[in-house]
Amino acid sequence: MKKINYIFIISILLITIIILLGYLVFYKELDIQEDISKQNLEISVINKIEFKQCRERLIAFSDERIIEELNTRVINPPVLVFAKLIDYFRCEINKNYQVGKLENFSEIIKKINFDNVKILDANIFSERDIINSRIKAEELDYDSSLIEDPELFLEKYQKEDIDALKIQVERNFRFPVYELIKNDLEKICPDNNENDEIIKELAFLFARNSDDPEDEIALLVGDYCTQLREYSDNTDKLNDEIYNFSNWADDIGLKVFEINWKTLLAYRFGGKEKAENICLNDLNQEDKNTCEKIIGLYSRNFEKNEDYSDNCKSERDYMIDKICKELLNS
Numbered sequence: 001m002k003k004i005n006y007i008f009i010i011s012i013l014l015i016t017i018i019i020l021l022g023y024l025v026f027y028k029e030l031d032i033q034e035d036i037s038k039q040n041l042e043i044s045v046i047n048k049i050e051f052k053q054c055r056e057r058l059i060a061f062s063d064e065r066i067i068e069e070l071n072t073r074v075i076n077p078p079v080l081v082f083a084k085l086i087d088y089f090r091c092e093i094n095k096n097y098q099v100g101k102l103e104n105f106s107e108i109i110k111k112i113n114f115d116n117v118k119i120l121d122a123n124i125f126s127e128r129d130i131i132n133s134r135i136k137a138e139e140l141d142y143d144s145s146l147i148e149d150p151e152l153f154l155e156k157y158q159k160e161d162i163d164a165l166k167i168q169v170e171r172n173f174r175f176p177v178y179e180l181i182k183n184d185l186e187k188i189c190p191d192n193n194e195n196d197e198i199i200k201e202l203a204f205l206f207a208r209n210s211d212d213p214e215d216e217i218a219l220l221v222g223d224y225c226t227q228l229r230e231y232s233d234n235t236d237k238l239n240d241e242i243y244n245f246s247n248w249a250d251d252i253g254l255k256v257f258e259i260n261w262k263t264l265l266a267y268r269f270g271g272k273e274k275a276e277n278i279c280l281n282d283l284n285q286e287d288k289n290t291c292e293k294i295i296g297l298y299s300r301n302f303e304k305n306e307d308y309s310d311n312c313k314s315e316r317d318y319m320i321d322k323i324c325k326e327l328l329n330s
Helices: 002-059 063-073 079-095 102-109 127-139 150-172 177-182 196-207 214-221 224-233 235-243 252-278 285-306 313-329
Strands: none
Touching: 002 313, 063 079, 063 102, 063 313, 079 102, 079 150, 079 285, 079 313, 127 150, 177 196, 177 252, 177 285, 196 214, 196 224, 196 252, 214 252, 224 235, 224 252, 235 252, 252 285
16 A cells, blocks of 8 residues: 555656646747747847948939949849839939930939849749749840740849840930920920030931931931921821821831821820821831831830829939848848
8 A cells, every 4th residue: 555655646746747847948048039029029120220321321322323332232123122222313314304404414314323133032032023024025026035944034134134234224215205295395395496416316316216316316306396296286287197107118228217206296196006007107027127126115214204203203212212122131
């Protein structure tokens, strides 16, 4: 009987010790988890503070200084950072366009260093990202659109995207098509006269689809304010000489100029549909293809800028957020 009680007591003690040890392990684990949570919270708070400080610093910077920050302090930024940077500049040059400042603005943009870009691994992209990238690649006629393997496609696509951004910097920022389509006559004809800068930039734009030199094209652009006033006041003249025009020049260079200029004027006065109809006005297939290509350029430019905020603050804030995120990760 005494032996049984002794075994019973030992069993109770062992059970008690096991339970105590279990509690100790459980609460120790809770302490560890709590410490980890506190550390993560502290890291999160530090990141938020650093991020806020970074934003405040960059907001006060000039555009040129922000580019310098990206070029010198951010290690291997992804394509998206450059895309947001250029989004902001595109908005700025179109929504806040000022005659006499285009050349200086273009020189600032050209200081962007694209050589440091990071090509992201395929596993970074979601299925939705890949689908959207393929849609964009097809729309822009990228070579990557023909690649089926997702990994090879994404690598090629990112490189082509960067090349496209470089081209935008070199060519698309020279003249804001959006402003010529959208703005009042008073703004694009300051003091009611043609502006040499606008003539020069229109000639540059039109030369993209022509073999003629820019100075010859500039002579054809010369009286743009007179034309704009006449078409604004005379609907019959607008219909005959723009919307329904079909008496195309025999000279190839002059014909290409006519297609560029008349589609742009049609877009200004009648929108995309009126501009597209010009491509149906007695043009051969090659000229029709050129016409549709030009309309596509105008359309993408206009529609993209319609989505931007009026003061470009949202685009600048988003750009700064992306740069600061990369700075904290560098």
